[in-house]
Amino acid sequence: MPGRVLIVDDDKHTCELIEAMVTGQGLVADVASSVAEARQHCAAHRYHLLMVDQRLPDGNGLDFVKELDVSRTRQVAVLMTGFVDVRDAVSTIREGLFDYLAKPFESLDALEATLRRALAYDAALREADAFRQMLSQGGHAEALVGQSPAIQRLLAKVAQVAPLDTTVLIEGESGTGKELVARQLHRQSERNEQPFVAVNCGALTEELLESSLFGYERGAFTGAERTTPGFFEAAGGGTLFLDEIADMSPRLQAALLRVVEERSFKRLGSQALQRGDFRLICATNRPLSELVAAGQFREDLMWRLSVVTLETPPLRDRRSDIPLLASYFLDQLNQRYGRQTGPLTPEALEALERAPWRGNVRELRHVIERVVALQPLGSITERDLFEQPHVSALSSAKPQEMPLDYAAARQQFEARWLKQLMEAADGNVSAAARMSGLARQNLYTRLRRYQE
């Protein structure tokens, strides 16, 4: 079905001009010369685009657009107006309008460009709506969102590998959705009625990780007051997900290799051998082959873990997914916090598509969450998104805010930088360490310094 555009203007010449452009693009155009007529058309159709003059014989075009509540009904509207100043433009966009056009039109090219952009925005909104509907029907609370070829290829592999019960290694940068992939593998496997146990190997000390995985008998070590089963047991029948596997110490790597080879393990302090009935999925931010080459990871364990390797692509390599992810998070977070923030203006979407996203999808989600928390309703502009200091906008720190003393300035800079870094990493110290290039312990020390 071709798209449908409503042109509301009492000037016949303007209507004809836009109508010719619209029909030239293979769309259907309806024309109204007053608010009353426009209302009748809107009762009959949900338009892909509304081109509305501000001054109409029986009312104001902006009021009419407000009445239609275009943000909620997700219709794209452009206001055509003879009186434009910056304040108007901002409030125009705040009213949920896509854009405004100054009259008389600067050039036909500008008019055509606005039309094209507005229609592209409408297409993005509709795609996001269709996707949302698909998700709500499927009931996936943790869907892997994305329609880029890279994500589609990954999803196809996940579907292929999920039922096979093999060990899987997931490689990808921090925040690219490795845990989501692991959960999806579990969901699509025969073990899906059994537990999915996720362990972050980078977050625990060697001793704690060992006792958490293997479990222990009472008295196995100082402080072992009760016999406690470990994650190998807890994941029985289900899936064990070992995140940040590269952070495992050489001694534990050897111990894990034995478990994987023998499919059995003993609790610490026990001689009783138990069968390890879990599917193992591991994830790493750094390719294991590089770590093997650097002598930091056991080669034999790598071969055991990487029976199948899946790669989660960085967000910058699949920018076409950004609008979809952004509106998915916006919806999800609006629902969670009972808000009605949005939609994102096209400029905001373009800014999102351009951003570097070193923290990948986690960082994108975080940016949207911050806007939803700070702004209860209304369109989201580029400024709303990046108003707060943001990693990508680090250079915007105003020099006059810095003290003149070098040590004090450095301290102030470091405190601000750490705050931005932790925000971008969503509070995850391991992820922040990777994004910053600092060793985790080093980062901890710095964080502690500013928390005191």
Ligand SMILES: Nc1ncnc2c1ncn2[C@@H]1O[C@H](COP(=O)(O)OP(=O)(O)OP(=O)(O)O)[C@@H](O)[C@H]1O
């Ligand atoms: N394709 C996606 N669709 C929807 N949400 C996503 C997607 N990818 C990532 N996310 C979200 O981004 C956040 C980070 O994802 P996840 O924890 O799976 O990343 P990760 O690669 O395991 O990160 P890390 O290496 O730091 O542990 C989560 O909130 C997750 O829900």
